[in-house]
Amino acid sequence: MTLEELKYPIGKAEIPEIITKKxxxxxxxxxxxxxxxxxxxxxxxxxxxLDVPYREGGWTIRQVIHHCYDSHHNSYLRFKWALTEENPIIKAYNEENWAELHDSKTAPILLSLDALKALHAKWVYLIQGLSEVELNKTFIHPESNKEISLKENIGLYAWHCRHHYHHIEQLLIRKNWKQ
Known part of the structure; x- marks a missing residue:
C-alpha cells in the first residue's frame, strides 16, 4: 500500500454540494x-x-481510539456553539499534541469507547431533533476561515468515523489479527 492509501484508506472526505435528507x-x-x-x-x-501504529509514523490503535473521542467531543461542542451563537468562530485544537498526551498514549481504551457510546447517543439525539433551519446553521473554523454548516459537519464526522475505523481494520488485516 502507498503512504497515501495508508493515510486515507477510504479517500479524503467528499461532502456533496447539495446535501439530501437521505x-x-x-x-x-x-x-x-x-x-x-x-x-x-x-x-x-x-x-x-493496541500500541502498534496503524502505519509507519502514524498513531497507535490506542491513540486513534482516544483521538476519535477527543475529536467527536469537540465536534459536539461545535454543534452547540453553532446552535446557540450566530456563526461563531470555533476553538480549534492541536490534535497531534493531544494524541501525545499521557491519556492518549496509555489510558485504557474502554474509557474512550464508553465515552464515545454516550457522546454519540447524545449527539445523534440532538441531530435528529434539528430543523432544516438549524441544520443550515454554521460555524467558522479558524484554520481555514471556512464557514461549515452543521449538515456538512455531520457528513465530515460520518467520514471521520469510517476513516479511522478503516485505519484500524486495515492494520488488523495486514497483521492477520482480524477474526
Whole structure:
C-alpha cells in the first residue's frame, strides 16, 4: 500500500454540494453505529497490539481510539456553539499534541469507547431533533476561515468515523489479527 492509501484508506472526505435528507439519514445511522462497531473491531486486541501504529509514523490503535473521542467531543461542542451563537468562530485544537498526551498514549481504551457510546447517543439525539433551519446553521473554523454548516459537519464526522475505523481494520488485516 502507498503512504497515501495508508493515510486515507477510504479517500479524503467528499461532502456533496447539495446535501439530501437521505445523506443526513445515512450519516446519522453511521454516527449511531460507530462506537459499537469500533468496540467490536478492537475487543480482542491485546495491550501490545493496541500500541502498534496503524502505519509507519502514524498513531497507535490506542491513540486513534482516544483521538476519535477527543475529536467527536469537540465536534459536539461545535454543534452547540453553532446552535446557540450566530456563526461563531470555533476553538480549534492541536490534535497531534493531544494524541501525545499521557491519556492518549496509555489510558485504557474502554474509557474512550464508553465515552464515545454516550457522546454519540447524545449527539445523534440532538441531530435528529434539528430543523432544516438549524441544520443550515454554521460555524467558522479558524484554520481555514471556512464557514461549515452543521449538515456538512455531520457528513465530515460520518467520514471521520469510517476513516479511522478503516485505519484500524486495515492494520488488523495486514497483521492477520482480524477474526
Amino acid at each position: 445523506n443526513i439519514e445515512d450519516w446519522i445511522s453511521l454516527l449511531e453505529r460507530f462506537p459499537h462497531e469500533l468496540e467490536f473491531l478492537v475487543r480482542e486486541l491485546s495491550e501490545n497490539q
